[in-house]
Amino acid sequence: MMRDSQENIPFALRQFTPAQLREALRKMHLIRLFEEGAEESYMRGLIHGTMHLSIGQEASAVATCMELTDADKITSTHRGHGHCIAKGADVGRMFAEFFGKETGYCHGRGGSMHIADVKTGNLGANGIVGGGLPIAVGAALTAKRLGREEVTVCFFGDGANNEGAFHEALNMAAIWKLPVIFVCENNRYGMSTSAAYATAVKNIADRAPAYAMPGVTVDGNDFSAVAEALHEAIARARAGEGPSLVENLTYRWRGHSKSDRNRYRTKDEIEEWMGRDPIARFRAELIAHGVLDEAGAEAVEAEARAAVAAGIEFARQSPAPGVGDVTKFVHAEAAA
Amino acid sequence: MNAQVQIDAQLRELSYAEAIREAMAIALESDPAVVLMGEDIGTYGGAFQVTGDLIDRFGPERVMDTPISELGGAGVAVGAALTGLKPIFEFQFSDFAALAMEQIVNQAAKLRYMLGGEAEVPVVFRMPSGSGTGAAAQHSQSFEAWFGHVPGLKVVQPSTPAEAKGLLLAALADPDPVVVFEHKLLYKMKGPVPAGHYITPIGKAAVVRPGNAVTIVASAIMVHRALEAAAKLAAEGIEAEVIDLRTVRPLDRETIIASVKKTGKLLCVYEGVRTLGVGAEISALVAESEAFDYLDAPIQRLGGAEAPIPYNPDLERAAVPQSPDIERVARQLAKGEV
Ligand SMILES: Cc1ncc(C[n+]2csc(CCOP(=O)(O)OP(=O)(O)O)c2C)c(N)n1
Ligand SMILES: [Mg+2]
Numbered sequence: 001m002m003r004d005s006q007e008n009i010p011f012a013l014r015q016f017t018p019a020q021l022r023e024a025l026r027k028m029h030l031i032r033l034f035e036e037g038a039e040e041s042y043m044r045g046l047i048h049g050t051m052h053l054s055i056g057q058e059a060s061a062v063a064t065c066m067e068l069t070d071a072d073k074i075t076s077t078h079r080g081h082g083h084c085i086a087k088g089a090d091v092g093r094m095f096a097e098f099f100g101k102e103t104g105y106c107h108g109r110g111g112s113m114h115i116a117d118v119k120t121g122n123l124g125a126n127g128i129v130g131g132g133l134p135i136a137v138g139a140a141l142t143a144k145r146l147g148r149e150e151v152t153v154c155f156f157g158d159g160a161n162n163e164g165a166f167h168e169a170l171n172m173a174a175i176w177k178l179p180v181i182f183v184c185e186n187n188r189y190g191m192s193t194s195a196a197y198a199t200a201v202k203n204i205a206d207r208a209p210a211y212a213m214p215g216v217t218v219d220g221n222d223f224s225a226v227a228e229a230l231h232e233a234i235a236r237a238r239a240g241e242g243p244s245l246v247e248n249l250t251y252r253w254r255g256h257s258k259s260d261r262n263r264y265r266t267k268d269e270i271e272e273w274m275g276r277d278p279i280a281r282f283r284a285e286l287i288a289h290g291v292l293d294e295a296g297a298e299a300v301e302a303e304a305r306a307a308v309a310a311g312i313e314f315a316r317q318s319p320a321p322g323v324g325d326v327t328k329f330v331h332a333e334a335a336a
Numbered sequence: 337m338n339a340q341v342q343i344d345a346q347l348r349e350l351s352y353a354e355a356i357r358e359a360m361a362i363a364l365e366s367d368p369a370v371v372l373m374g375e376d377i378g379t380y381g382g383a384f385q386v387t388g389d390l391i392d393r394f395g396p397e398r399v400m401d402t403p404i405s406e407l408g409g410a411g412v413a414v415g416a417a418l419t420g421l422k423p424i425f426e427f428q429f430s431d432f433a434a435l436a437m438e439q440i441v442n443q444a445a446k447l448r449y450m451l452g453g454e455a456e457v458p459v460v461f462r463m464p465s466g467s468g469t470g471a472a473a474q475h476s477q478s479f480e481a482w483f484g485h486v487p488g489l490k491v492v493q494p495s496t497p498a499e500a501k502g503l504l505l506a507a508l509a510d511p512d513p514v515v516v517f518e519h520k521l522l523y524k525m526k527g528p529v530p531a532g533h534y535i536t537p538i539g540k541a542a543v544v545r546p547g548n549a550v551t552i553v554a555s556a557i558m559v560h561r562a563l564e565a566a567a568k569l570a571a572e573g574i575e576a577e578v579i580d581l582r583t584v585r586p587l588d589r590e591t592i593i594a595s596v597k598k599t600g601k602l603l604c605v606y607e608g609v610r611t612l613g614v615g616a617e618i619s620a621l622v623a624e625s626e627a628f629d630y631l632d633a634p635i636q637r638l639g640g641a642e643a644p645i646p647y648n649p650d651l652e653r654a655a656v657p658q659s660p661d662i663e664r665v666a667r668q669l670a671k672g673e674v
Contacts, residue, residue: 048649049470099647111472111647127474128432129404162403163435190404192380198403264379276511323654 010224010285015231016066018291022300024066024223025286029304031082034091035254037205037308038081038098039127044057044103046316047098051112054082056221056253059278060185061086063226064153064248066285074123074140077133078113079185079252080125083155088120091307094293095315103318109329126135129190130163132156133182135237137169140243151179152235159190161204170243172212178192179237181230184247191256191266205247213243220248221278224285250278338403348531353386353523355497356462360387360424362533367422370508372399373413374426374462383428384464384523406455410436410461414444416514417459422492422508429475430517432465437646444513445488460507465517466557467656476652478608480555481591483515484585490514490538491584495559497527497649499582502536507533517584519556541588543595547575549670550601553592553618555581556656558605565663574670584614592618600632601669607656610639633674636665 014019038233042051054061061082065074068087077084084094089105097104105117116124123139126132136154143150160166161184173180178317184204188195201207207213214236218225226248233244251273255262262270286292292300321328350358363370377387378401389397402409408429427433431437433440444457484491490512495498500518507514533619544559545566554562566576577595581588588599596602602622604615615637622628622635628671638657646652668674 049472049647097647100650106647108648108651109473109644109646111470113472113474114647127472128435132472159404162405164405164407191376191383192378193376193401193403197401259383260380263381321648321651323650326641326646326651326655330643 007290011228011231012063012224013285013289013291015227016056020066021286024062025283025292026304027062027086027296028282029301030091030307031058031061031085032279032331033308034079034085034094034311037095037312041095041098041312047112048100049111050259052079052257052259053077053254054252055276056273057185057250058082058239058249059186059223059282060220060226060250062330063223064155064183065183066227067231068121068151068153070120071124071148071150073136073150075123075139075152075154076155077132077155077160078125078127078129079157079159080115080155083111084115084122084125087117087122089117089122091311092314095311096318098191099315101315101318101319102321103314108321108328109181111317130156130160130165133160133163133165133169134172134182136182137173137178140180140289141176142188144176151181151234151240153181153183155185157190158184158186158188158195158199158204159193161207161305162198170207170213170245174211174213174241177240177242179240180243181233181237182243182245184245184248185250187252189251189256189265194264203247205245208245214248215245217238217247217249219275220250221281223278223282306324337582347528349526350497350521350529352494352497352500352518352525352527353384354519355389355501355529356386358529359501360390361393362505363424363508364390364398370398370424371420371421372424372426373402373409375402375404375428376636377401377407377426382426384520385518386518386523387426406432407424407438411439411452412441414439414457415461417444417457417513418447418455421629422458424460424462424508426462428464430465430479431474431477433461433463433479433539438627440483440513441486444511445486448512449488453647456511457513458511459502459513461513461515462518463515463517466521467645467652468521470647470652472477472651475605476645478517478606478640480517480584481608482615484614488512489585489651491517492538492582493519493528493556493584494582495519495522495556495580497525497529499536502534503538503582505533506538508536510538514538517556522568534580537586539586541582541591542580543577544580545576545578547577548599549574550576550666551579551592551599551604552576552580552603552605552662552666553579553658554605556607558607561657561659562605564659565666568663569666569670572667574667576666576670581614587617587621589621589625592622593625596622596627597630600630602631602635603662603666604635604637604660605657608638608640609642610637611642613639615639622626633669633672636669636674638662638665656671659667
């Protein structure tokens with residue numbers, strides 16, 4: 001009886017405590033608001049360079065990281081703000097990085113494309129598409145050799161699956177049975193190039209059998225579906241059974257970067273996907289199952305909003321690095 | 337200066353990006369073997385809008401979007417060049433050529449030699465290069481010295497729209513692989529560009545400002561920074577001679593040596609990392625030549641910092657030579673203060 005009634009309840013609501021679910025919603029709002037704050041700061045000239053926003057992909061980032069501890073590692077991508085927040089980074093230090101400040105996670109040297117938080121296990125975004133894939137396998141090798149319980153989650157995009165590094169990394173992870181989970185955020189495009197054109201297989205998960213690992217494709221805008229797929233893959237990795245591939249089907253609402261004119265996709269397509277807002281969906285689910293009420297959800301969003309405002313303020317007031325320090329951090333500093 | 341002559345006949349302003357596009361359009365029109373390959377060069381028009389609308393004019397079979405596969409894509413271009421096509425392969429950023437070093441360095445550069453002259457690889461690699469865009473360490477590098485170190489490759493670095501077109505057409509006419517470094521900060525720069533087909537010869541530098549007090553050899557965006565510095569120095573009565581290097585491999589020994597014999601002072605300015613960079617080779621060739629006896633002061637080099645390109649804009653500026661740096665060192669040289 002008990003079992004039957006539970007079956008209609010989404011995995012995430014069975015698996016996680018109300019406090020955890022509330023925190024997940026807060027992080028999803030935080031990512032959305034952070035991205036909007038970054039976009040606005042860019043418009044106002046507080047951020048230079050370029051930026052790749054993950055608005056629309058929040059469920060993928062947060063649900064993927066649900067069961068990870070600070071000891072577990074992730075490797076991230078150029079579209080990495082959401083991953084960084086999901087793994088537990090402080091948005092003030094992230095904004096500080098984007099503003100080029102010494103208090104930023106990379107002391108102003110890296111910017112958006114290299115955002116990282118090594119202390120919470122985020123080994124870094126990457127300016128090189130596919131660059132993180134073998135690195136994740138290396139992190140998993142460390143865990144295995146040193147007998148640590150840790151797993152590594154490797155985020156990558158649909159476009160990255162056509163780099164040689166992807167194929168080499170998956171093969172090595174499989175032959176050495178390493179505790180790594182390859183998480184493809186398939187948002188249908190690598191810049192302007194559709195996965196349908198650029199990738200020989202229909203789903204990225206179809207690559208998994210070639211490397212003798214399980215591969216699943218899930219609705220990446222469904223928090224619970226992603227969390228469930230990761231639950232299984234993480235359990236497998238922790239049990240020493242080797243790597244898995246999880247493909248989260250999702251969509252980026254914004255252009256690829258700040259210079260995208262969106263000529264390769266239609267307004268209709270963008271609007272259709274905006275109708276599948278992962279945050280609205282998760283929030284409605286939590287309210288429907290009584291985890292939160294409307295006022296509670298509002299409070300969660302307000303908390304995230306306040307954190308973003310405080311983060312921008314912190315970043316603004318932080319000092320910039322000295323221009324004399326161009327070569328600092330190139331090598332380890334000689335011991336005093 | 338052979339492009340210069342024609343410019344006078346037909347003054348027409350194009351941007352550096354437009355000039356490159358025009359060269360590619362001429363090539364596509366005149367030679368059915370020419371194909372463009374690269375990431376997002378079709379509908380998107382290229383990351384820096386260099387290919388622009390060429391897909392509309394020539395179709396997706398001549399303007400081919402590749403998957404994100406630099407090593408494979410460059411290799412396909414090499415194989416196609418080996419067998420009769422003339423590919424122009426665009427890297428989205430020169431930094432990503434690091435993923436394709438195998439095909440460029442081990443294959444394209446050496447095939448003619450390894451096969452005893454029985455084969456050729458007429459491929460062109462286009463590489464948006466350099467810092468100044470806030471794109472940080474993996475999107476801002478200047479790799480010309482890397483490729484300049486490889487026998488079998490030719491390496492060019494246009495500094496103006498006219499050169500960009502003429503050097504690309506020269507690269508296409510060349511039977512061997514040519515690597516073209518385009519500077520990202522120059523794409524929007526406008527300048528006079530001759531219409532039609534013409535070639536800016538590979539291996540020839542250009543004296544872009546004559547002078548007798550000091551020779552400044554510069555490449556790509558550094559040419560403009562050197563000219564700016566030279567204009568300031570001229571107001572003080574110091575006439576610097578500015579040489580636009582244009583080609584990194586093979587270097588134009590004659591132009592450089594003749595200038596140093598005239599001025600007796602040499603300053604090399606380049607954006608790549610200073611150590612083991614293009615300026616090191618220029619310094620050595622002068623020191624080894626008959627110009628050595630004419631030197632009145634130690635050779636000076638201004639190059640990129642011994643660091644990756646940082647994100648913070650002030651640090652980023654500090655990491656590569658700027659016009660005031662050039663002005664300062666050239667002045668010291670001219671005044672015998674070095
Ligand atoms: C090796 C390499 N090639 C090309 C690029 C330029 N680039 C940056 S992101 C991107 C698209 C990546 O697509 P995908 O992996 O699907 O990630 P998404 O942007 O969709 O999140 C491209 C082509 C790069 N940064 N690195
Ligand atoms: Mg994608």
